[in-house]
Amino acid sequence: MAETINQKQNFLKGIVKENPVFVMLLGMCPTLGVTSSAFNGLGMGVATLFVLLMSNIVVSLVKSQIPSKVRIPAFIIIIASFVTIVEMVLEAFIPFLYEQLGIFIPLIVVNCLILGRAEAFASKNNILASIIDALGMGLGFVIALTVLGAAREILGSGSIFELKFVAEDANTFILFILPPGAFIALAYLTVLFNKISTKTT
Amino acid sequence: MDYIIILIAAVFVNNIVLSQFLGICPFLGVSSKVSTSVGMSGAVLFVMTLATMVTYLLHEFVLVPAGLDYLRTITFILVIAALVQMVEIILKKVSPPLYQALGVFLPLITTNCAVLGVAILALGLDGGSLLKAVFFAVSNSIGFALALIVFASIREHLELANIPKGMKGVPINLLVAGLLSLAFLGFTGLV
Numbered sequence: 001m002a003e004t005i006n007q008k009q010n011f012l013k014g015i016v017k018e019n020p021v022f023v024m025l026l027g028m029c030p031t032l033g034v035t036s037s038a039f040n041g042l043g044m045g046v047a048t049l050f051v052l053l054m055s056n057i058v059v060s061l062v063k064s065q066i067p068s069k070v071r072i073p074a075f076i077i078i079i080a081s082f083v084t085i086v087e088m089v090l091e092a093f094i095p096f097l098y099e100q101l102g103i104f105i106p107l108i109v110v111n112c113l114i115l116g117r118a119e120a121f122a123s124k125n126n127i128l129a130s131i132i133d134a135l136g137m138g139l140g141f142v143i144a145l146t147v148l149g150a151a152r153e154i155l156g157s158g159s160i161f162e163l164k165f166v167a168e169d170a171n172t173f174i175l176f177i178l179p180p181g182a183f184i185a186l187a188y189l190t191v192l193f194n195k196i197s198t199k200t201t
Numbered sequence: 202m203d204y205i206i207i208l209i210a211a212v213f214v215n216n217i218v219l220s221q222f223l224g225i226c227p228f229l230g231v232s233s234k235v236s237t238s239v240g241m242s243g244a245v246l247f248v249m250t251l252a253t254m255v256t257y258l259l260h261e262f263v264l265v266p267a268g269l270d271y272l273r274t275i276t277f278i279l280v281i282a283a284l285v286q287m288v289e290i291i292l293k294k295v296s297p298p299l300y301q302a303l304g305v306f307l308p309l310i311t312t313n314c315a316v317l318g319v320a321i322l323a324l325g326l327d328g329g330s331l332l333k334a335v336f337f338a339v340s341n342s343i344g345f346a347l348a349l350i351v352f353a354s355i356r357e358h359l360e361l362a363n364i365p366k367g368m369k370g371v372p373i374n375l376l377v378a379g380l381l382s383l384a385f386l387g388f389t390g391l392v
Binding site for chain 1: 225374378386
């Protein structure tokens with residue numbers, strides 16, 4: 001019983017207490033760079049979740065084989081392989097998203113969230129715990145990116161997931177889909193997140 | 202003329218940090234003091250230029266002729282990681298004072314997405330040549346340095362300011378970065 005509770009905590013920590021974006025500030029480049037719409041945020045989140053999950057699985061399986069001196073380069077190769085897979089799959093099947101995310105797809109390699117989890121968690125824990133950790137952290141990342149993307153899209157283009165709810169020629173806060181809007185929206189979302197999470201705990 | 206446009210575009214119009222969102226981690230992480238941000242900028246200038254030169258040659262003369270273009274991400278990140286390690290070892294041996302100044306920042310640079318990002322972006326320049334790619338890398342690192350140093354000097358002043366409790370720390374830094382980015386937006390259309 002204690003085991004299941006632990007796993008539940010292990011899963012939930014990534015979403016609230018150690019949320020990669022709002023609390024740990026990991027993976028900020030894609031967070032700010034691709035969230036001009038909710039769909040882009042979701043797409044980037046899911047791509048990162050996939051790479052994080054696969055790299056956590058592989059790292060936790062081969063952790064005893066890797067000499068500790070070369071573990072970082074070894075982790076980077078594992079991550080880069082899955083990023084290449086994601087890059088090829090997106091280019092072949094979802095070319096629209098591939099165009100939108102652009103340079104940020106190969107840059108999933110240097111997302112500190114993934115290397116951070118491989119180093120801090122998967123290289124020390126068994127495969128089941130690593131999978132749950134990756135799912136929790138990945139989901140926390142997906143939620144953060146989607147919320148940020150949605151907030152920017154609502155304010156900036158007056159739509160959500162491409163569904164427009166204001167008149168075609170209405171004035172919207174275009175600032176929010178431009179680069180400065182990313183910083184400003186994330187600043188206020190972080191305040192909001194801190195407020196909510198201190199209230200619940 | 203081409204080169205002047207590249208320089209102005211990289212430093213002001215498409216600033217790598219403030220409008221392309223590359224290298225945000227060091228931008229937020231090592232910007233609490235001006236002196237450390239100068240050190241970081243120096244290390245980035247050094248590694249970014251070297252990495253772009255090596256990856257450009259590798260791409261042009263090994264990956265493309267061999268039809269291995271899809272291995273770009275893996276090879277580039279490995280080259281950058283190896284390069285950073287090598288630079289660290291060489292600097293330690295050849296120039297201890299420089300190592301003292303840049304040493305602590307070097308390991309951080311492997312996961313600085315600006316380095317990998319510029320190496321990839323440099324492949325897509327039109328009429329690309331090695332010289333142009335290297336110049337592009339130098340311009341971008343100047344842009345990085347400008348953003349980082351300006352941001353660090355604002356943050357130093359911020360410590361004395363009276364900030365509402367909820368905004369302290371990360372949110373106020375992000376907000377300052379947003380305003381800085383807004384200021385750089387004014388350069389749009391310059392080239």
